[in-house]
Amino acid sequence: MEHANPCKLPMNTGSNLDSLPILDTPDKLVVHAYAAFIGELLYVAINTVPQHSFSMSCLTRYMSKDTPAHLTHAKNVLRYLIGIKGRKLTCCDKRVSLPHVLGEILAHENSSWADDKNNRRSSLAYYFFVYNATFS
Numbered sequence: 561m562e563h564a565n566p567c568k569l570p571m572n573t574g575s576n577l578d579s580l581p582i583l584d585t586p587d588k589l590v591v592h593a594y595a596a597f598i599g600e601l602l603y604v605a606i607n608t609v610p611q612h613s614f615s616m617s618c619l620t621r622y623m624s625k626d627t628p629a630h631l632t633h634a635k636n637v638l639r640y641l642i643g644i645k646g647r648k649l650t651c652c653d654k655r656v657s658l659p660h661v662l663g664e665i666l667a668h669e670n671s672s673w674a675d676d677k678n679n680r681r682s683s684l685a686y687y688f689f690v691y692n693a694t695f696s
Contacts, residue, residue, distance in 0.1 A: 566643025567636060570612035577618055578678060580629045594626040597634055604641065612637055614685060621676075665690050 598619055605616045615637055622630050666689040674680040688696040 561635060561638055561642070564635075564639050564642055567639045568643065570615040570637045570640040571618065571633065572636065575618075575633060577622065577630065577633060578676075580627060582622075582625050583627060586625055586627070590628060590631065591624060591626060594631050594634065595623050597631070598623060601634065601637055601641075609641060609644070610687065612640060614683060617683060663690075 598616070601612075602616055602620070605613050619630065619634050619637070667686065668689075669684070669686040671684040672682050675683050686696075
């Protein structure tokens with residue numbers, strides 16, 4: 561996927577992974593490839609690109625029961641990463657824009673209400689910014 565077309569979102573709006581058919585006996589090669597691919601995307605989410613953490617949370621729910629359709633959704637995350645590879649986090653920048661103030665920690669939080677259709681659990685996300693850079 562070196563020359564894949566970039567996309568603007570890590571997951572398409574309205575994507576419902578729960579509606580994808582689950583096989584009774586999953587293909588071991590697909591499960592292995594999916595698990596390895598998701599592991600690499602998780603490394604990127606944890607260390608460099610936290611904005612696709614929600615899509616990774618959705619994709620990791622199918623680590624042992626995935627299908628080629630799940631792998632297609634994971635590849636969409638990679639296409640998103642290809643589109644943003646030129647972006648960077650700037651820490652301790654003196655040209656901080658509003659609403660950030662030098663030395664001030666700014667936090668944002670968002671949650672859903674029972675977005676997991678199977679067990680009606682909610683999702684939560686938070687970000688902490690210092691000098692216009694995300695650190696958690």
